[in-house]
Amino acid sequence: MKRTPPRWLAFSLLALGLALLPFLVDAGMGRSWVRLLDLALLYVILALGLNIVVGYAGLLDLGYVAFYALGAYVYAWLASPHFGLHLPFWAVLPLGAALAALFGVLLGAPTLRLRGDYLAIVTLGFGEIIRIFMNNLNAPVNITNGPQGINLIDPVRLGSFSLNQPHRLFGVTFTGIHLTYYLFLLFTLMVIFISMRLEDSRIGRAWVAIREDEIAAAATGINTRNLKLLAFAMGATFGGLAGGLFASFQGFISPESFNLMESIMILCMIVLGGMGHIPGVIFGAVVLTLLPEALRYTGDWQRDLFGHVYVDPADLRMLLFGVALVAVMLYRPAGLLPSTRRRREFADAKG
Amino acid sequence: MDIFLQQLINGLVLGSVYALVALGYTMVYGILELINFAHGEITMMGALVALAVIGALALAAPGLPGVLVLGAGLAVAIPVCVALGLVIERVAYRPLRNAPRLAPLITAIGVSIILQNVAMLIWGKQYIPFPAILPEGRHQVLGATVSDIQIAILVLAVLIMLALILVVQKTRLGRAMRATAQSRQVASLMGVDVNRVIAATFAIGSALAAVAGVMVSAYYGLAHYYMGFLLGLKAFSAAVLGGIGNLRGAMLGGLLLGLIESFGAGYIGDLTGGFLGSNYQDVFAFFVLIAVLVFRPSGLLGARLVERA
Numbered sequence: 311m312k313r314t315p316p317r318w319l320a321f322s323l324l325a326l327g328l329a330l331l332p333f334l335v336d337a338g339m340g341r342s343w344v345r346l347l348d349l350a351l352l353y354v355i356l357a358l359g360l361n362i363v364v365g366y367a368g369l370l371d372l373g374y375v376a377f378y379a380l381g382a383y384v385y386a387w388l389a390s391p392h393f394g395l396h397l398p399f400w401a402v403l404p405l406g407a408a409l410a411a412l413f414g415v416l417l418g419a420p421t422l423r424l425r426g427d428y429l430a431i432v433t434l435g436f437g438e439i440i441r442i443f444m445n446n447l448n449a450p451v452n453i454t455n456g457p458q459g460i461n462l463i464d465p466v467r468l469g470s471f472s473l474n475q476p477h478r479l480f481g482v483t484f485t486g487i488h489l490t491y492y493l494f495l496l497f498t499l500m501v502i503f504i505s506m507r508l509e510d511s512r513i514g515r516a517w518v519a520i521r522e523d524e525i526a527a528a529a530t531g532i533n534t535r536n537l538k539l540l541a542f543a544m545g546a547t548f549g550g551l552a553g554g555l556f557a558s559f560q561g562f563i564s565p566e567s568f569n570l571m572e573s574i575m576i577l578c579m580i581v582l583g584g585m586g587h588i589p590g591v592i593f594g595a596v597v598l599t600l601l602p603e604a605l606r607y608t609g610d611w612q613r614d615l616f617g618h619v620y621v622d623p624a625d626l627r628m629l630l631f632g633v634a635l636v637a638v639m640l641y642r643p644a645g646l647l648p649s650t651r652r653r654r655e656f657a658d659a660k661g
Numbered sequence: 662m663d664i665f666l667q668q669l670i671n672g673l674v675l676g677s678v679y680a681l682v683a684l685g686y687t688m689v690y691g692i693l694e695l696i697n698f699a700h701g702e703i704t705m706m707g708a709l710v711a712l713a714v715i716g717a718l719a720l721a722a723p724g725l726p727g728v729l730v731l732g733a734g735l736a737v738a739i740p741v742c743v744a745l746g747l748v749i750e751r752v753a754y755r756p757l758r759n760a761p762r763l764a765p766l767i768t769a770i771g772v773s774i775i776l777q778n779v780a781m782l783i784w785g786k787q788y789i790p791f792p793a794i795l796p797e798g799r800h801q802v803l804g805a806t807v808s809d810i811q812i813a814i815l816v817l818a819v820l821i822m823l824a825l826i827l828v829v830q831k832t833r834l835g836r837a838m839r840a841t842a843q844s845r846q847v848a849s850l851m852g853v854d855v856n857r858v859i860a861a862t863f864a865i866g867s868a869l870a871a872v873a874g875v876m877v878s879a880y881y882g883l884a885h886y887y888m889g890f891l892l893g894l895k896a897f898s899a900a901v902l903g904g905i906g907n908l909r910g911a912m913l914g915g916l917l918l919g920l921i922e923s924f925g926a927g928y929i930g931d932l933t934g935g936f937l938g939s940n941y942q943d944v945f946a947f948f949v950l951i952a953v954l955v956f957r958p959s960g961l962l963g964a965r966l967v968e969r970a
Contacts, residue, residue: 364763370763420951420955421954421955423955423958424954424955424958425958426762427690427694427696427901427905428901428905428954428958428959428960430696431897431898431901431950431954432950432951432954432955434894435898435947435948435950435951436947436951438943438944438947439944439947439948442940442941442943442944443944445940446940446941570894574770577763577767578767578770581763581764581766581767582767585761585763621782625778625781625782626778626782628774628777628778629774629775629778629779629782631774632771632772632773632774632775632778633771633775634771635767635768635770635771635774636752636753636768636771636772636775639757639760639764639765639767639768639771640753640756640757640768643757643760643761643764644760644761644764
């Protein structure tokens with residue numbers, strides 16, 4: 311019989327690892343990778359949010375980035391010199407998330423009858439509409455500052471403790487990106503916790519029932535309308551939250567950051583990782599955030615192999631990224647870390 | 662009135678190109694229920710390959726008549742695109758035919774990223790101008806201007822669509838395609854070689870895409886490695902608007918989308934009292950699309966999809 315270490319030991323090791331991670335990465339790979347770590351956490355939040363809509367409830371949403379954009383713009387409007395407002399982050403973040411949730415319901419309500427790919431195209435259109443509005447609402451009244459975007463967004467600040475300056479605590483210097491890491495980690499853990507609790511709740515199981523067969527779900531007394539709207543709203547809330555965090559982290563947002571490719575990327579994260587399975591989704595988000603950056607090293611590999619850089623790594627990396635997407639799906643169609651349920655389903659379908 | 666007529670003509674020309682690309686989406690979807698995300702990129706490849714041939718010919722033999730040069734461009738671009746379509750189907754979609762539904766969607770996205778970047782590596786990031794080989798004739802019709810290129814696009818597109826309908830309705834291959842679309846399993850029990858039919862569908866769709874790509878680049882006078890993305894998106898929207906899986910729906914949807922766009926660009930400023938400019942034309946198109954789908958959830962001509970277990 312295999313002996314597993316006690317749970318508390320595994321947990322405390324994991325916690326210690328997560329706490330030390332930014333310093334290890336900083337020492338081993340450089341400051342820019344700590345920044346990427348922050349971004350990866352942001353994408354974990356986004357991917358878990360989309361996972362509720364696509365993975366649990368089975369509603370293919372290609373406009374998810376719209377909620378991310380809304381959260382980011384709400385933060386930028388309420389905490390930057392653009393309108394001269396500087397509300398604190400703990401007031402702005404929930405507002406952004408709430409507005410995103412509202413838009414989630416607004417998008418969900420008229421599309422309840424749509425299925426599969428029709429829903430995909432409507433959500434895609436919704437995402438594009440939001441982006442085009444953000445791009446053009448600088449005239450006649452300047453609301454979004456158009457393609458230039460909004461600048462000088464306030465960092466997360468509590469009293470005089472601001473996240474964009476280094477602080478010395480317990481004899482260790484924490485820079486802004488280290489502190490951001492801990493803040494994002496906190497939110498990420500919260501989102502993971504909520505996702506886990508949802509998965510095993512009545513609501514989560516009702517979502518899975520809707521995903522598998524909507525008519526049968528309705529026949530067993532599930533209120534499919536409300537639950538689908540709830541899925542949209544929950545997913546959008548996480549998207550809005552991530553948007554606010556993104557705005558505070560970057561200090562600058564523009565419509566460019568919220569294009570269709572971003573939605574597709576987040577979808578790739580959850581499908582590649584293992585749809586509907588929390589560890590898989592987290593893994594997919596981290597891998598797909600770090601992979602394009604890691605592929606920048608292809609220039610060095612070329613130099614080592616041929617003594618000469620034939621193809622600019624910046625041009626090559628997206629190509630390799632595409633190859634990786636295809637290869638992973640061909641060899642692991644259910645994702646890198648599929649849930650046992652999906653693995654079983656897939657084995658059935660094959661046999 | 663002349664503005665109305667002008668927008669009508671522009672919309673019809675643009676719409677007939679959308680329709681050609683939309684047909685590729687809809688044929689594949691009808692048979693495999695797969696959004697072939699890479700289809701827009703095949704269109705782009707068709708345009709760029711044809712442009713490369715046309716550019717080379719225009720340099721090598723400057724005296725050649727424009728139509729001949731264009732024909733040569735198409736004669737190379739079509740087989741290249743057909744080959745691409747077949748390879749993509751074989752490598753990226755066929756192994757996943759029984760996989761979870763989103764898996765082939767992701768490989769499709771992967772393939773389209775690959776094609777975009779390959780095109781960027783070959784042709785660079787700059788816009789490639791379409792050489793001035795075609796006659797620049799313009800005609801005045803009731804106050805609107807129609808160019809020779811527009812007439813050629815419209816006539817060619819209509820002919821191709823008629824031919825496609827004939828193929829699907831009257832030939833053995835067409836019958837096999839319709840049978841496969843209804844049920845892959847039963848069709849194969851009736852002796853239809855399903856793999857061949859699917860390959861043929863991809864081949865036809867890719868050939869249409871190549872022609873459409875050349876049309877677009879001739880119409881706008883340029884081509885670009887990224888042009889397939891927006892074109893594919895619009896054509897896919899058109900296919901959904903008409904009812905995806907339905908050939909006539911794709912044609913109708915394409916024409917409608919072209920008209921909506923061109924009228925949207927022409928009139929949206931007047932309609933909103935100057936508040937929204939023509940930069941909102943895409944918003945307008947998507948609003949119409951969403952509105953249509955809300956009231957007709959399976960598109961204008963789409964069959965009501967029966968819930969599948």
